[in-house]
Amino acid sequence: MSDSDATLRDLFDRDDLLLAPGVADALEATIAERANADALYVSGNAVATAVHGGPDIGLTTMSETVDRVREITGAIDRPVFCDADAGYGNALNVYRTVREFERAGAAGVHIEDQRAPKQCGHFDGKRLIAADEMVGKLEAAIDAREDDSFVVVARTDAVAVGGLEAAIDRARTYVESGADGIFVDAPETEAQLAEIGDRLADVPLVVNLPYGGKSPIFPAERVAEMGYDVLLFATTAQKAKLRLLEDVYSELVETGNERGLVDRLGTWEDRDDVTDLETWREREKQYAAEDTDGSE
Known part of the structure; x- marks a missing residue:
């Protein structure tokens, strides 16, 4: 149900768990909006593969991601939460990053505490x-936002580097610096997920549980029970496109020819519906001059 x-x-x-499907372009965003997603997520991994066909290892620039965000927000009316990697540099870069994402229509970002070159979580x-x-980066991000409703989430990748205790310690430090939410990425067990949810229960918690990743997958109901507020589906559409x-192309x-594919393809009418062709035709009629052949 959409809000x-x-x-x-x-x-x-x-109170309800927010489900945020990942999108990497305006068409994906439009389809997700039509599926009644309340918010959408722009994943750095998905943008990397869409923009330069490469892995999520810090190759994507801030401007490349912001351009994608602008295209997506221009096509839909849902809030868009964005992966801003490690802020694309130092605290000053983070300040500009937040300004650019916000002006591109993003409703919030998460910034991670990785050292360059950053890696997929x-x-x-x-x-x-x-x-x-990282505290300096978060303070810069918070100062940079022009609307207080813009959300700044701190992501920590410390589980993989220093263990769960280090991740929770960092999360607490980031909350104290003003972060609006915490994203402890890539917990490896249900026990870790549950402990994060329990010990950080007083702050909005974001989690990403991708198929094939380091974290176990659970139904949304269980994710909510463990104390999480936002469940990202960062690369589900990306992986669906890979297989399809x-x-x-092989076929x-x-x-x-396309004959062997017809049961897997949308129709001409499906595409025209998603792209709202009829509305544009009506606008065309509204603004057209009576004499359309160019003659006097």
């Missing part, structure tokens, strides 16, 4: 900046 008038902060604060090889450096497009190359 289309709510801000992202409202959705973070409500479910990759190996992560390294952390000092907690006090492999099949589609086209092997057979030279």
Whole structure:
């Protein structure tokens, strides 16, 4: 059930678990909105594969991600929560990053405490900046936002580097610095997930449980029971496209036609419906001159 008038902060604060599907372009966002998602999530991993076809290892620039965010927010009316990686540099870079994301229409971001080159949260090889450096980044992010409803979430990757206790200690430090929520990424067991939810119960908690990642997967009901407020589906659409497009392109190359694909393709009418062609046709009629052949 959609709550289309709510801000992202409202959705973070409500009692029900917020489900945020990941999107990487305007078409995906439009489809997710039509599925009645209350908020959408722009994943750095999904943007990396969409923009340059590469892995999520810090190759994507701030401007590339902001451009994607602007395209997505321009196509839909739902709040968009965004992965801002490690802020694309130091605290000053974070300040500009938040300004750019907010002006592109984002409703909030999460910023992680990784050292460059950053890694996908479910990759190996992560390294952390000092907690006090991260505090400076968070303070810059909070100062930079122009609307107090813009949400700044602190993500820590410390579970993989220093263990659960280090992650919770960092989370507490980040909350004290003003973070609106906490995202402890890549817990590896149900016990870790539950302990995070219990010990950080007084702050909005974000979690990502991707199929194939380091964290176990649970139904939304169990995630809510463990104390989480936001469940991200960061790369589900990306992985769906990987499988589908492999099949589609192989079929086209092997057979030279679409006939073997018709049961897996949307129709012409489906596409026109999603892209709201009829509304644009009506606008075209509204603004058209009576004489449309160019003659005097």
